[in-house]
Amino acid sequence: MYTNKNITLNIGVTLVSILFFMMIVSLFWTPYPPNELHTSDRLVSPNGQYWFGTDNFGRDILSRIMEASQTAFLIGISTLAIAFTGGLIIGGTSGYFGGVVDEILMRIIDALLAIPGLLLAIMLITIFHTGLWNTVLAIGVMGIPTFARVIRSGFLQIKNNDYVTASRLKGASHLWLIRQHILPNVMTPIIVVSTLYFSSAILAESALSFLGLGVQEPDASWGRMINEARPYLATAPWYILISGGFIIMLVLGFNLIGDGLRHHNESKR
Amino acid sequence: MKKMIKLFTVSMLIGTTVAYFGTTTHAQDEADTVEISMTIGNDIDSLDPFLAQATLTDSVIYNIFEGLLDAETDGSLVPHLAHDYEISDDALTYTFFLEEGVTFHDGSDFTAEDVVYTYSKLAGLDGEDALSDKWEVVESVEATDDYTVEVTLSNPDSGFLARTIRAIVPADYDDHATNPVGTGPYTFVEHSIDQRVTLEKFDDYFQGNDFDVDVVNFDVMPDEETALLAFQAGEVDFITAVSDQNLSRVPEDANVVSGPLNMVMMLAMNHEVEPLDSVEVRQAMNMVVDKQEVIDVAIDGNGDALHTFMSPAMDFYFNEELVDYYTVDVETAQSLMAEAGYEDGFSIEMKVPNNAQLYIDAAQVLQAQLALINIDLTLDVIEFSTWLEDVYNEREFESTIIGFTGKLDPYDVMIRMETGYAYNFMNVDIEGYNEALEAAISAPSPEESATLYKEAQELLTENAAAVFLMDPARNSVMRSGISGFEMYPYERYVVKDLVVE
Numbered sequence: 001m002y003t004n005k006n007i008t009l010n011i012g013v014t015l016v017s018i019l020f021f022m023m024i025v026s027l028f029w030t031p032y033p034p035n036e037l038h039t040s041d042r043l044v045s046p047n048g049q050y051w052f053g054t055d056n057f058g059r060d061i062l063s064r065i066m067e068a069s070q071t072a073f074l075i076g077i078s079t080l081a082i083a084f085t086g087g088l089i090i091g092g093t094s095g096y097f098g099g100v101v102d103e104i105l106m107r108i109i110d111a112l113l114a115i116p117g118l119l120l121a122i123m124l125i126t127i128f129h130t131g132l133w134n135t136v137l138a139i140g141v142m143g144i145p146t147f148a149r150v151i152r153s154g155f156l157q158i159k160n161n162d163y164v165t166a167s168r169l170k171g172a173s174h175l176w177l178i179r180q181h182i183l184p185n186v187m188t189p190i191i192v193v194s195t196l197y198f199s200s201a202i203l204a205e206s207a208l209s210f211l212g213l214g215v216q217e218p219d220a221s222w223g224r225m226i227n228e229a230r231p232y233l234a235t236a237p238w239y240i241l242i243s244g245g246f247i248i249m250l251v252l253g254f255n256l257i258g259d260g261l262r263h264h265n266e267s268k269r
Numbered sequence: 270m271k272k273m274i275k276l277f278t279v280s281m282l283i284g285t286t287v288a289y290f291g292t293t294t295h296a297q298d299e300a301d302t303v304e305i306s307m308t309i310g311n312d313i314d315s316l317d318p319f320l321a322q323a324t325l326t327d328s329v330i331y332n333i334f335e336g337l338l339d340a341e342t343d344g345s346l347v348p349h350l351a352h353d354y355e356i357s358d359d360a361l362t363y364t365f366f367l368e369e370g371v372t373f374h375d376g377s378d379f380t381a382e383d384v385v386y387t388y389s390k391l392a393g394l395d396g397e398d399a400l401s402d403k404w405e406v407v408e409s410v411e412a413t414d415d416y417t418v419e420v421t422l423s424n425p426d427s428g429f430l431a432r433t434i435r436a437i438v439p440a441d442y443d444d445h446a447t448n449p450v451g452t453g454p455y456t457f458v459e460h461s462i463d464q465r466v467t468l469e470k471f472d473d474y475f476q477g478n479d480f481d482v483d484v485v486n487f488d489v490m491p492d493e494e495t496a497l498l499a500f501q502a503g504e505v506d507f508i509t510a511v512s513d514q515n516l517s518r519v520p521e522d523a524n525v526v527s528g529p530l531n532m533v534m535m536l537a538m539n540h541e542v543e544p545l546d547s548v549e550v551r552q553a554m555n556m557v558v559d560k561q562e563v564i565d566v567a568i569d570g571n572g573d574a575l576h577t578f579m580s581p582a583m584d585f586y587f588n589e590e591l592v593d594y595y596t597v598d599v600e601t602a603q604s605l606m607a608e609a610g611y612e613d614g615f616s617i618e619m620k621v622p623n624n625a626q627l628y629i630d631a632a633q634v635l636q637a638q639l640a641l642i643n644i645d646l647t648l649d650v651i652e653f654s655t656w657l658e659d660v661y662n663e664r665e666f667e668s669t670i671i672g673f674t675g676k677l678d679p680y681d682v683m684i685r686m687e688t689g690y691a692y693n694f695m696n697v698d699i700e701g702y703n704e705a706l707e708a709a710i711s712a713p714s715p716e717e718s719a720t721l722y723k724e725a726q727e728l729l730t731e732n733a734a735a736v737f738l739m740d741p742a743r744n745s746v747m748r749s750g751i752s753g754f755e756m757y758p759y760e761r762y763v764v765k766d767l768v769v770e
Contacts, residue, residue, distance in 0.1 A: 037637045039562050057566055057633060212623055216650060231626065234518050
């Protein structure tokens with residue numbers, strides 16, 4: 001059983017590592033400048049010169065896929081930061097203090113949860129206009145309720161343990177208690193949620209970019225590449241397959257890591 | 270489970286690329302009725318010819334309605350509901366002699382009274398506001414007898430005749446939005462919003478009902494992929510617009526008719542915003558943009574390069590001497606930039622309306638080309654409604670990319686750059702241009718007016734009013750056995766001309 005779960009984790013880590021390595025390489029080198037037009041080589045199928053072919057502007061698809069991996073990781077990490085911070089503040093306060101504070105904050109979270117995530121993101125983008133950082137903000141806000149719930153339930157569980165009560169009796173401050181005793185004990189579920197959130201953030205960015213609301217031209221994004229490839233589905237199928245394939249790789253990778261970690265933790269108990 | 274949901278979402282994302290088949294069923298041609306389905310990209314905005322705004326709407330409802338004159342495929346005017354007309358020597362009085370024996374779809378006779386009613390409404394002579402400011406030039410409309418109408422203008426206007434292709438509606442009937450009544454070859458049957466418009470042959474049509482199509486359905490299919498799949502499945506017979514990239518996908522035996530849209534697509538600039546207020550900068554931009562490259566990439570080479578604010582489709586008015594006034598010359602462009610004080614370039618933003626992929630594609634090519642003289646173009650892709658609000662109405666923009674649809678009267682196109690005109694959103698202010706346009710309108714003969722329009726075009730090109738880009742070709746595709754379809758200088762689908770085997 002145990003090794004079986006580990007395989008899931010290993011595949012996930014391998015997939016994400018490959019893409020992470022590609023992202024690091026792209027910071028220093030891509031086969032062609034990602035936005036360079038080769039207008040005489042439009043929609044060329046994959047060959048020795050252009051490994052993944054070219055798009056309708058004659059831009060090298062491999063270079064753009066590499067460039068777009070930066071966007072994917074950037075979106076994943078920065079939305080995670082927003083969702084985690086927001087979730088920690090709301091969920092932490094709520095779970096730690098309980099009572100009326102808990103009631104009020106949780107009802108706000110309930111209200112947020114009632115709005116479909118993508119719809120909320122589209123609303124925020126309509127208000128603040130499109131662009132990379134507004135996309136990050138929108139997707140980040142979308143994730144706050146999930147994190148707030150997980151962190152709150154973790155806090156509720158840990159704060160009544162005897163060792164926490166003991167520390168409190170010794171006169172420990174709230175912040176010290178949270179930092180020393182509670183947070184380290186709720187990190188495990190948070191990490192699992194984070195990996196799963198990472199992949200849904202990337203999916204959300206792809207969906208927004210597909211709708212034309214995410215990252216803007218000419219910056220590369222996998223979701224927008226799918227959108228751009230759509231008219232050429234019949235004439236240049238490799239374009240859409242490659243862009244979609246990379247989204248699947250990264251999302252699958254993070255999901256496998258998340259699942260693997262969860263089973264790993266469960267079997268440890 | 271969660272993993273499954275994620276995977277499902279991914280497949281959905283890709284799945285959206287596979288368009289679905291519409292549920293509309295296509296009635297098979299029976300022995301005696303010929304029914305065809307044509308796709309249109311958007312629904313029509315009104316059935317009332319006075320309220321309709323979109324060019325596409327006109328192209329559909331002008332199967333129901335007709336004007337005194339009609340336009341030919343080359344843009345020339347021919348008599349229609351008026352079999353003849355006379356223009357007085359001072360070019361102020363137009364006398365129209367109407368066809369007799371024409372009936373409206375409701376059975377009433379078409380007489381001078383209907384023309385007076387229609388034109389009075391358009392020109393605001395009925396006490397209400399004029400429905401169109403282009404008709405304000407009309408001072409009076411009178412019926413001298415049942416089949417003769419006299420229109421008097423307040424000042425000469427060479428564009429007036431082209432406006433008489435406007436629909437004539439029956440007197441004192443205003444319910445066109447729900448039940449349009451015209452004199453045209455087709456009568457209205459049904460309009461399901463966002464789905465289809467159905468028209469049926471009018472048996473009492475005054476030029477005889479000897480044409481092939483009995484029933485026509487205009488099916489609304491905004492997605493080209495859907496339209497193509499429906500065409501391949503035989504559900505529709507005619508796609509009004511197919512992009513160049515997809516032409517290779519239509520079956521080989523299908524008929525393809527291509528022609529210029531008479532559109533002027535341009536990189537438009539706000540002349541009141543710094544660097545762009547400098548004529549040297551605008552000329553430099555004209556010299557660095559390779560129009561042919563834009564055409565090759567954005568529309569697969571299927572269009573004409575433009576050099577002024579007029580498409581070559583308007584043969585009679587088009588100034589062909591301006592072709593290649595600017596040729597690609599990066600060095601001269603660079604020195605013009607230096608002359609204007611921008612040797613290190615500058616950054617500007619371009620608002621790109623997202624209603625056509627063509628704009629987004631062309632903008633990205635322009636971005637790469639302008640970078641050659643260190644102009645850093647940032648693209649802001651926005652909804653078309655936002656574009657109308659921010660750019661067209663509020664004029665809050667630096668540069669944009671837009672195509673103006675063709676009109677029969679060159680004045681309707683060129684007025685957009687007239688200083689002081691309400692929709693001169695580019696704030697173009699070129700000395701002598703207003704005077705040149707006014708002279709062209711009041712010129713006594715069409716030939717003289719054409720010469721003056723050509724001079725006005727020269728002013729625009731010399732002063733680099735915009736980077737005029739291209740007139741994209743439009744492709745209509747119909748199944749084998751359908752022929753007779755012709756392109757006009759403006760979007761028009763004349764169903765009665767179709768021949769079906």
